[in-house]
Amino acid sequence: MNGASQLQSDSSNVNWPIKINLKTFSIIKKILLNVLILFLCCSFHNKVFAQKFENLAPTPPMGWNSWNTFQTNINEQLVKDIADVMVSSGMKDAGYTYLVLDDGWMAMERDSKTGDLIPDPKKFPNGLIPVIDYVHSKGLKFGLYNCAGTKTCAGYPGTRGYEYQDARFYASLNIDYLKFDWCNTEGINAKEAYTTTSKALKLAGRPIVFSLCEWGNNKPWLWAEPVGQLWRTTGDITAQFDGIKNYGNWHANGVMTIVDMQDTLRKYAGPNHWNDPDMLEVGNGLTPAENRSHFSLWAMLAAPLMAGNDLRKMNNETKSVLTNKDVIAVNQDVLGIQGFKYSDEDSVQTWFRPLNNGDWAVCFVNRSSTSKAIEFNWQNENAVDVLFNKTLDATTATYKIRDLWSKKSTDDTKKSLKAIVQPHDVLMLRLTK
Numbered sequence: 408m409n410g411a412s413q414l415q416s417d418s419s420n421v422n423w424p425i426k427i428n429l430k431t432f433s434i435i436k437k438i439l440l441n442v443l444i445l446f447l448c449c450s451f452h453n454k455v456f457a458q459k460f461e462n463l464a465p466t467p468p469m470g471w472n473s474w475n476t477f478q479t480n481i482n483e484q485l486v487k488d489i490a491d492v493m494v495s496s497g498m499k500d501a502g503y504t505y506l507v508l509d510d511g512w513m514a515m516e517r518d519s520k521t522g523d524l525i526p527d528p529k530k531f532p533n534g535l536i537p538v539i540d541y542v543h544s545k546g547l548k549f550g551l552y553n554c555a556g557t558k559t560c561a562g563y564p565g566t567r568g569y570e571y572q573d574a575r576f577y578a579s580l581n582i583d584y585l586k587f588d589w590c591n592t593e594g595i596n597a598k599e600a601y602t603t604t605s606k607a608l609k610l611a612g613r614p615i616v617f618s619l620c621e622w623g624n625n626k627p628w629l630w631a632e633p634v635g636q637l638w639r640t641t642g643d644i645t646a647q648f649d650g651i652k653n654y655g656n657w658h659a660n661g662v663m664t665i666v667d668m669q670d671t672l673r674k675y676a677g678p679n680h681w682n683d684p685d686m687l688e689v690g691n692g693l694t695p696a697e698n699r700s701h702f703s704l705w706a707m708l709a710a711p712l713m714a715g716n717d718l719r720k721m722n723n724e725t726k727s728v729l730t731n732k733d734v735i736a737v738n739q740d741v742l743g744i745q746g747f748k749y750s751d752e753d754s755v756q757t758w759f760r761p762l763n764n765g766d767w768a769v770c771f772v773n774r775s776s777t778s779k780a781i782e783f784n785w786q787n788e789n790a791v792d793v794l795f796n797k798t799l800d801a802t803t804a805t806y807k808i809r810d811l812w813s814k815k816s817t818d819d820t821k822k823s824l825k826a827i828v829q830p831h832d833v834l835m836l837r838l839t840k
C-alpha cells in the first residue's frame with residue numbers, strides 16, 4: 408500500500424478535520440504543480456526574452472577605446488600593443504578591463520554570399536579571432552563597435568536588418584562588449600532598434616555588455632535600463648576643458664559642457680545601468696589640472712571610465728591620473744549612486760557623492776581661469792541626498808578627511824576647510840566617519 412492510499416483508507420475512519428486536510432492536500436498539490444509550471448515557463452521566457460544579461464556591470468565599466476586617438480586607423484599590431492601596455496602600465500591592475508575597437512574595424516562591404524560582417528583584411532590580415540584570443544590571454548576583455556543604422560558613422564556596414572545575424576557573429580568571435588552607435592538611422596525608433604539588438608545579443612547566448620551610443624537624442628535613460636548596461640547622455644566629447652568645438656554640421660563638447668548636462672540624470676543611473684558622459688580625454692592635450700578635474704568629475708558621476716589616449720606613449724602625469732586608485736575607488740563604489748552638484752558659486756562647483764559605509768566623496772572644481780580660495784564649514788552645510796535618502800551630517804558625526812590627489816589625510820569635519828583651488832583644477836576629498 409503506498410502512502411496516498413494509506414491516507415485514503417485511513418480517512419474513512421477519521422473525523423472531518425482530517426478529511427478537510429486531505430482535500431486541502433490535493434488542492435495544495437494542484438497549486439504547487441501550477442506554480443512549478445509557471446516557474447518553468449517564466450524561466451524559459453526570461454532566458455529567451457529578457458532583454459539583457461544580468462549583472463554584467465555592477466560598477467561602471469572600465470577600459471580603453473580606440474576612437475578618441477586613432478579614429479579608424481586601427482590594426483592588429485595596435486590592439487596587441489595596447490593589450491600589452493594595459494598590463495605593463497598598471498592600467499589592468501587599476502581596473503581597466505575592456506579593450507574596445509571602435510569604428511573602422513570592418514571591410515567596406517559585407518560578405519556578398521552570407522551577409523556576414525568582414526574584418527578589414529588589411530588591418531586584420533589574420534581575422535579578428537587571433538587578436539581577440541591575444542587580448543583574452545592577457546586577462547582582458549574585448550569589445551567591438553557597430554551602429555543601429557544602415558552604415559556606421561564612418562561609413563562602414565551598419566546593423567540595420569542584420570541584428571540577429573550580427574549578434575551571432577559577435578558571439579562566435581567571443582567578444583565581451585558592444586558599443587552601438589546611432590548614425591544613418593533616419594526613420595527608426597531608437598527604443599525599438601536598441602531593444603532588437605539587445606534581444607539578439609541575449610538570444611546569441613554570449614554575455615556581452617551592451618553600450619548604447621545614441622547621444623541622448625531619445626532620452627535613453629527613460630527606457631534603456633532593461634536594454635543595456637550604459638547609455639551615452641550627450642554628443643561626442645573633445646579634448647577641451649570647456650565650451651564646444653564646431654565642425655560645421657556637428658559639434659563636440661568640452662568636459663565642463665558635458666558635466667552641465669549630467670546633474671538631472673542621476674536618478675536614472677545605478678548598478679548595471681549607467682549614464683555615460685562619453686569616453687575619457689585624459690592624456691589627449693588637456694593640462695594636468697584639467698586631466699585631474701575631468702577624471703575626478705567622471706568619478707563623481709559614476710561614469711564608465713574608458714581611457715581614450717595612446718597608452719603606448721602616455722607620460723607619468725597621465726598615468727598617475729588614470730591609475731589614481733583612490734579616485735577610481737570613488738568611481739567604482741558599490742552603492743553606485745551618481746553624485747550631485749551641491750552648489751555652483753563664483754565659478755566653483757561643489758559636488759557630493761554618497762558612498763558605501765556612510766562615506767562621502769566631495770569635489771570642488773574651479774571652472775575659471777583664476778585661482779579661487781574656498782572656505783567650507785562642514786558644520787553649517789547641509790548635504791542631503793533627497794533622492795537616495797543619504798545625509799552628510801557633520802554636526803552629529805565627525806568625518807576624517809583624505810585628499811585624493813595629494814594623498815594627505817588633512818583635518819576632520821570639526822574644522823572649516825580652507826583651500827586654494829588653481830584654475831581648472833580640483834580638490835577631491837573622501838570623508839569617512
Ligand code: GLA
Pocket residue numbers: 474509510552559560561588620642643
Ligand atoms: C560617433 C560616436 C563616437 C564614435 C564615432 C565613430 O560619433 O559618438 O563615440 O564611436 O561615432 O564613428
